[in-house]
Amino acid sequence: xxxxxxxxxxxxxxxxxxxxxxxxxxxxxxxxxxxxxxxxxxxxxxxxxxxxxxxxxxxxxxxxxxxxxxxxxxxxxxxxxxxxxxxxxxxxxxxxxxxxxxxxxxxxxxxxxxxxxxxxxxxxxxxxxxxxxxxxxxxxxxxxxxxxxxxxxxxxxxxxxxxxxxxxxxxxxxxxxxxxxxxxxxxxxxxxxxxxxxxxxxxxxxxxxxxxxxxxxxxxxxxxxxxxxxxxxxxxxxxxxxxxxxxxxxxxxxxxxxxxxxxxxxxxxx
Amino acid sequence: xxxxxxxxxxxxxxxxxxxxxxxxxxxxxxxxxxxxxxxxxxxxxxxxxxxxxxxxxxxxxxxxxxxxxxxxxxxxxxxxxxxxxxxxxxxxxxxxxxxxxxxxxxxxxxxxxxxxxxxxxxxxxxxxxxxxxxxxxxxxxxxxxxxxxxxxxxxxxxxxxxxxxxxxxxxxxxxxxxxxxxxxxxxxxxxxxxxxxxxxxxxxxxxxxxxxxxxxxxxxxxxxxxxxxxxxxxxxxxxxxxxxxxxxxxxxxxxxxxxxxxxxxxxxxxxxxxxx
Amino acid sequence: xxxxxxxxxxxxxxxxxxxxxxxxxxxxxxxxxxxxxxxxxxxxxxxxxxxxxxxxxxxxxxxxxxxxxxxxxxxxxxxxxxxxxxxxxxxxxxxxxxxxxxxxxxxxxxxxxxxxxxxxxxxxxxxxxxxxxxxxxxxxxxxxxxxxxxxxxxxxxxxxxxxxxxxxxxxxxxxxxxxxxxxxxxxxxxxxxxxxxxxxxxxxxxxxxxxxxxxxxxxxxxxxxxxxxxxxxxxxxxxxxxxxxxxxxxxxxxxxxxxxxxxxxxxxxxxxxxxxxxxxxxxxxxxxxxxxxxxxxxxxxxxxxxxxxxxxxxxxxxx
Numbered sequence: 001x002x003x004x005x006x007x008x009x010x011x012x013x014x015x016x017x018x019x020x021x022x023x024x025x026x027x028x029x030x031x032x033x034x035x036x037x038x039x040x041x042x043x044x045x046x047x048x049x050x051x052x053x054x055x056x057x058x059x060x061x062x063x064x065x066x067x068x069x070x071x072x073x074x075x076x077x078x079x080x081x082x083x084x085x086x087x088x089x090x091x092x093x094x095x096x097x098x099x100x101x102x103x104x105x106x107x108x109x110x111x112x113x114x115x116x117x118x119x120x121x122x123x124x125x126x127x128x129x130x131x132x133x134x135x136x137x138x139x140x141x142x143x144x145x146x147x148x149x150x151x152x153x154x155x156x157x158x159x160x161x162x163x164x165x166x167x168x169x170x171x172x173x174x175x176x177x178x179x180x181x182x183x184x185x186x187x188x189x190x191x192x193x194x195x196x197x198x199x200x201x202x203x204x205x206x207x208x209x210x211x212x213x214x215x216x217x218x219x220x221x222x223x224x225x226x227x228x229x230x231x232x233x234x235x236x237x238x239x240x241x242x243x244x245x246x247x248x249x250x251x252x253x254x255x256x257x258x259x260x261x262x263x264x265x266x267x268x269x270x
Numbered sequence: 271x272x273x274x275x276x277x278x279x280x281x282x283x284x285x286x287x288x289x290x291x292x293x294x295x296x297x298x299x300x301x302x303x304x305x306x307x308x309x310x311x312x313x314x315x316x317x318x319x320x321x322x323x324x325x326x327x328x329x330x331x332x333x334x335x336x337x338x339x340x341x342x343x344x345x346x347x348x349x350x351x352x353x354x355x356x357x358x359x360x361x362x363x364x365x366x367x368x369x370x371x372x373x374x375x376x377x378x379x380x381x382x383x384x385x386x387x388x389x390x391x392x393x394x395x396x397x398x399x400x401x402x403x404x405x406x407x408x409x410x411x412x413x414x415x416x417x418x419x420x421x422x423x424x425x426x427x428x429x430x431x432x433x434x435x436x437x438x439x440x441x442x443x444x445x446x447x448x449x450x451x452x453x454x455x456x457x458x459x460x461x462x463x464x465x466x467x468x469x470x471x472x473x474x475x476x477x478x479x480x481x482x483x484x485x486x487x488x489x490x491x492x493x494x495x496x497x498x499x500x501x502x503x504x505x506x507x508x509x510x511x512x513x514x515x516x517x518x519x520x521x522x523x524x525x526x527x528x529x530x531x532x533x534x535x536x537x538x539x540x541x542x543x544x545x546x
Numbered sequence: 547x548x549x550x551x552x553x554x555x556x557x558x559x560x561x562x563x564x565x566x567x568x569x570x571x572x573x574x575x576x577x578x579x580x581x582x583x584x585x586x587x588x589x590x591x592x593x594x595x596x597x598x599x600x601x602x603x604x605x606x607x608x609x610x611x612x613x614x615x616x617x618x619x620x621x622x623x624x625x626x627x628x629x630x631x632x633x634x635x636x637x638x639x640x641x642x643x644x645x646x647x648x649x650x651x652x653x654x655x656x657x658x659x660x661x662x663x664x665x666x667x668x669x670x671x672x673x674x675x676x677x678x679x680x681x682x683x684x685x686x687x688x689x690x691x692x693x694x695x696x697x698x699x700x701x702x703x704x705x706x707x708x709x710x711x712x713x714x715x716x717x718x719x720x721x722x723x724x725x726x727x728x729x730x731x732x733x734x735x736x737x738x739x740x741x742x743x744x745x746x747x748x749x750x751x752x753x754x755x756x757x758x759x760x761x762x763x764x765x766x767x768x769x770x771x772x773x774x775x776x777x778x779x780x781x782x783x784x785x786x787x788x789x790x791x792x793x794x795x796x797x798x799x800x801x802x803x804x805x806x807x808x809x810x811x812x813x814x815x816x817x818x819x820x821x822x823x824x825x826x827x828x829x830x831x832x833x834x835x836x837x838x839x840x841x842x843x844x845x846x847x848x849x850x851x852x853x854x855x856x857x858x859x860x861x862x863x864x865x
Contacts, residue, residue: 107561114565115572116844118803119821119837123576126825126833127587203694207807210696211822223696230700230811234708244697252692327769361771373762378784378860387780388770424860440770 009260015253023070030063034220043236053238055229064220065242071221072250075136076201082140083201084194087147092182094148095155106152109145117142118207125213132215139204143197154189155182192261199254206247222247276448276480277303277326282339284321292335295321297504299339303448308474308481310495310512312527317501319484320369323452326482327364328356343448362392365441367451372433374440375425381436382421385409385443392444408439411476413469431462435469442473449473449481456486467493488531492516500524555853562849569841570622574615577830578605588828604631605830618834628831632824637835641817645839648809648816651717652801654732655739659797663744664790667751671786675756683748691745695804699738699811706734717814735812742804743797750793754786761785788858795851802844 022029031051037058044054052061094102121138128134167181183190208214209223217224222243229239282299285292295318303309311319321334325341328348341348343364348356360366368374376384385405389396396404409417412435414428425433434454441449451470455463467490474481474494483495491498491512498515500508500523508521519525578584585601586593601607606614621628627637666683673679690698707715717731758764759782767777806818813819817836824832 110561111565111568114562114845114848115569115841116799116803118806119840120572120576122806122822122825123573123833123837126828127576129587129590199692207694207696210694211807211810212826223694226697226700233700233704237704240700244693244700248689248693248697251694252688255688255692324769329769357771357773359771360769366766366769368762368766370762374766376763376767376781376785379780383780387772387776391772391776426860437766440766 005260005264008256009264012253012256012258012260015249016257019069019250019253020073022066023073026066026070030060030066032060032063034064034067035059036063043232043238045236046238052242053236055225055239056232056235061238061242064225065222065246068220068222068225068243069246071215071219072202072206072247075132075139075205075215075221076198078136079139079143079201079205080194080197082136083143083147083197084190086140087144088151088190088193090144091148091151091153092155092186095152096182102152109148113145117204121204121208122211122213125208130208130213130216132219135205135208135213135215139201139208142204143200147193147197150189150193151186154186158182158185188261188264192258195254195258195261199251199258202247202251202254274305275302276305276344277301277482278340278342279322279326280340280342282322282325282341283337284318284325285335285337286321287333287335294337295334295504296325299501299504299506301499301506301509303480303482305447305480306478307497308483308495310491310498311482311484311501312486312491312498312515312531313501314486314527316503318504319501320452322501323366323450323482323484326448326450327360327366361388361441361446362444363446364448364450365444365446367434367438367441367449367454369453369456371435371437371454372425372428372430374437375433377425380422380424381409381428385421385440388440388443404443408443409436411442411473412436412439413465414439431458431465434458434466438469442477445477447479449479450484451481452484453486455490463487463489470494486527486531488516488528500527502527551856554856558849558852562845566842566845569845570619570838571615573834573837573841574618575611577833578607578611578614588830601631601828622835622838627835630829630832632827632829632832637831640820640832641835641839644815644817644820644836647814648805648818651732651735651739651809651814651816652805655736655743655801655805656794656798658736659740659743659747660794662740663747663794664751666744667748667790668755668783668786670748670752671755671759680752687745687748690741693741695738695742695807696811698741699735699808702734702738703811715812717812735808735814738808738811739801739804743800747790747793747797751786751790754789755782758782758786784858788855791858792851792855795847795854798847798851799844802840802847 031049038054038060039058041050041054041058042056044050044058046053050060050062052065055061055064090105094105121135121142124138125134167176205214206221206223206226209221210227212227214221214224225243226240226247229236229243233240279299279301282296283294284296286295287293299318299322301309311322313319325336325348326343328341328343328351330349336349340350343359346355346359348359375381382405385408386401389401389404390398393401405421406417409420414420414432414435420428425436428436438451438454441451455466458466470481470483471494473479481494483490485491495512497509498512499506500515500519500521502523508515508519508524515524516528519528577588584605584607585598589597589601606617609617618628625638627641629635630637630640633640666687670680670683703715707713713734714731715734717735763785764777764782767781768774772781805816806822808814809816809819810822817840821833821836821840824836
């Protein structure tokens with residue numbers, strides 16, 4: 001399957017990996033600390049010392065963007081991991097089990113999906129106070145119904161009745177069925193979901209940051225940076241543009257990768 | 271090359287685009303179909319017979335090109351004439367029945383809608399009452415029960431066999447001179463195939479049209495076709511009277527093919543031979 | 547419409563009603579019934595004893611949670627959404643007014659979105675697959691889908707409003723008079739929403755149309771001699787529309803959430819912005835009311851989407 005990935009997908013994957021590398025290396029790459037204030041140097045344009053200029057409090061934009069990348073990837077990645085882990089297991093379990101349990105859980109999920117996600121997140125975070133772990137948990141759980149649906153559908157299309165019975169006839173336990181027979185076949189859907197959810201989570205979490213419900217300061221979340229910079233966008237575009245571009249580029253790369261994987265799966269299925 | 275040749279395929283070569291390059295699918299194919307004659311086209315999968323059938327309607331697609339040769343219907347070169355001329359022939363003077371009849375019926379249209387739009391387009395001089403009468407009549411001709419009710423139904427409400435008959439009805443509705451059938455009974459059980467065969471023989475008797483029948487069913491070749499042509503890897507390896515090709519094939523491939531085809535209806539075959 | 551279809555719709559209606567009830571319970575639980583001291587939680591650690599006492603009295607926190615929920619729900623069913631803790635006025639008129647504005651913005655956004663994305667999708671399908679036009683449209687759509695709404699909104703504002711001065715940077719609709727001014731005020735937020743939504747429907751439409759154009763029935767319609775325009779309109783289009791409408795419906799659902807962010811960016815007096823502000827001010831009755839109305843809208847849109855899909859599928863209409 002890897003051979004059939006279009007070039008754009010490789011490009012997307014490469015960009016995401018680059019982001020990951022830069023984020024991990026942020027403490028070494030960033031010229032300054034992200035919350036270090038340089039008195040008297042607000043809204044400086046890019047210079048040799050501040051490659052991307054400074055923001056409204058005189059902090060180095062470049063360092064904040066680099067550390068912000070860490071925040072985004074960490075939070076979005078964790079949220080995505082939670083939703084895919086929980087949703088994936090639940091979906092595969094339902095796809096194999098079927099019957100009453102399946103129907104009941106799907107109805108419950110339908111109800112759970114009746115609350116617009118942003119509203120639910122705002123309510124919970126507003127009531128319990130913004131903190132990074134809470135945000136990750138809330139966003140992760142919000143996506144569980146969607147991931148469950150997708151993984152259940154994938155499981156259903158792969159595992160017909162005969163498939164399960166044949167495995168049982170061989171005396172395999174349910175866990176073994178999942179691990180050895182099912183996973184390789186739904187791997188494509190799983191990978192796609194990870195990619196999609198990470199992109200959605202990145203947008204969602206920065207949206208929360210933008211609205212003021214993001215991780216508490218001084219975490220340099222890109223959404224928060226954009227919000228802080230937008231009222232003073234006339235004074236300087238530099239606090240706003242780099243985080244915005246980085247965010248858009250990250251999500252776009254994830255989308256390109258997702259597209260490519262989706263197309264490759266289509267072709268192998270045909 | 272007589273005056274009553276309805277169809278003339280002259281040294282036709284065609285290619286398919288696959289991946290990077292063009293792969294030949296028809297090599298220097300020539301055949302003729304006379305008015306009122308039934309020609310059977312036999313061969314294994316991939317021999318190019320379906321492509322040839324589609325080209326008899328002048329079908330073009332970006333993945334396929336004519337490298338050389340001509341297809342003439344009633345003297346008109348289908349790939350040199352203006353598109354309008356060719357479009358006017360399709361459905362009106364040449365009817366096509368595909369392999370999967372059900373899939374050829376638009377799911378969101380009622381049968382009546384499909385038939386009527388066809389008739390109205392090709393025979394604009396007909397009154398709407400005439401159109402309705404003809405629609406019902408052609409459905410009855412192919413054996414669909416209760417035509418007025420059938421016209422109001424959607425494709426999915428019919429069985430597979432009935433859908434195939436409806437596709438046949440659509441091909442016959444405007445009274446064509448040539449009927450092209452692309453393996454219409456492949457994959458269906460023997461009973462359905464026999465019924466379809468009987469239907470086609472009746473149609474042939476009533477309507478005096480020419481038929482090109484792409485098939486690999488021996489019974490069809492024996493019971494319906496006057497002449498037979500055998501294709502192998504894009505070439506025609508043998509043509510001749512149907513019974514000759516079946517009983518006394520000259521080309522080694524034909525011999526293998528005839529030996530391999532299921533001889534399900536030997537009784538009918540024997541009858542035909544005896545009647546000669 | 548067959549009885550079977552009516553029964554299907556009835557079942558969905560029932561399910562939607564139950565969902566709404568469940569949502570009301572969830573929303574209430576989050577705001578007022580989570581474990582721990584609610585008043586303390588809502589006002590934070592630095593709240594004065596005074597403020598805590600006032601909030602406790604206003605929220606009737608001495609009563610058990612389910613009783614409070616029953617009271618609130620009963621009130622809602624009678625049209626009484628309680629009193630705002632901040633404005634000290636009934637909640638319902640506030641919500642109604644702001645909801646109207648959100649409907650206006652959302653409605654306009656959809657009114658542009660549907661024809662725009664469907665026609666772009668169809669147009670993209672008409673050109674060669676992965677050809678230059680197709681690729682360009684896809685790329686722009688991808689960008690719209692990837693950049694968050696608030697980013698798009700901010701950029702549109704800074705370029706079209708602040709720099710070029712063509713449009714006002716804030717959607718101060720209260721001060722707009724006449725349809726032309728309203729249109730000018732709302733154009734940027736409507737564009738922002740469309741940027742985010744178009745990609746999805748565009749792709750679904752384009753892919754559906756590709757499949758349909760390659761289908762047996764379209765091929766045969768051509769081989770039966772039917773004219774190209776007729777084939778496109780009567781044979782191809784209706785079959786490509788079902789997935790397109792499904793996608794539009796999903797977008798409409800997304801809109802309920804996406805509009806919240808856009809209203810904040812443009813300072814638009816809609817229900818989304820009201821919700822965000824109320825949460826920040828811990829105005830519990832207002833939050834409950836706004837969340838409930840928004841959820842009800844979301845559920846209604848999803849229901850409409852399901853019904854529309856059912857109506858478009860002949861297999862479900864007639865057995």
